[in-house]
Amino acid sequence: MTAFDETMELCTKLGQAIAQTEAYKDFKKAEYALFKNPEAVELVEDLQKLKQSQYRKQMAGEELTQEDMEEMKVMEAKCLHNNLVLESNNAQMRYQKFMEEVSGMIREGIKSVDDSF
Numbered sequence: 289m290t291a292f293d294e295t296m297e298l299c300t301k302l303g304q305a306i307a308q309t310e311a312y313k314d315f316k317k318a319e320y321a322l323f324k325n326p327e328a329v330e331l332v333e334d335l336q337k338l339k340q341s342q343y344r345k346q347m348a349g350e351e352l353t354q355e356d357m358e359e360m361k362v363m364e365a366k367c368l369h370n371n372l373v374l375e376s377n378n379a380q381m382r383y384q385k386f387m388e389e390v391s392g393m394i395r396e397g398i399k400s401v402d403d404s405f
Contacts, residue, residue: 302390306387306390309386311383311385311386314382314383315379315380315382317379318378318379319376319380321372321376322373322375325372327370328370328372328373331366331367331370332367334363335363335364335367338359338360338363339360342356342360
């Protein structure tokens with residue numbers, strides 16, 4: 289087996305192990321619950337549209353106004369007042385933190401073999 293093939297096999301096993309973690313299971317459960325609720329989906333979609341609009345504005349070289357920032361703050365607060373959106377956001381943050389730790393451990397593994405990294 290080549291190093292590439294072995295690496296791909298280990299990646300599959302890592303993915304399977306990740307799927308068994310509470311961080312992943314909680315994330316998927318919260319995501320499923322959110323997507324089953326039209327009101328929560330609409331809130332998240334509205335937030336994403338606003339974020340994209342403000343991002344495009346910044347990419348066009350425009351400064352975000354105080355009104356823009358306030359609008360985002362209000363929309364985020366509105367989203368987080370919905371329990372499904374809040375739980376989904378929290379679960380996503382926990383899962384993201386877990387995956388950052390996984391990535392860090394992979395970097396440590398590489399460092400242990402390659403001192404130039």
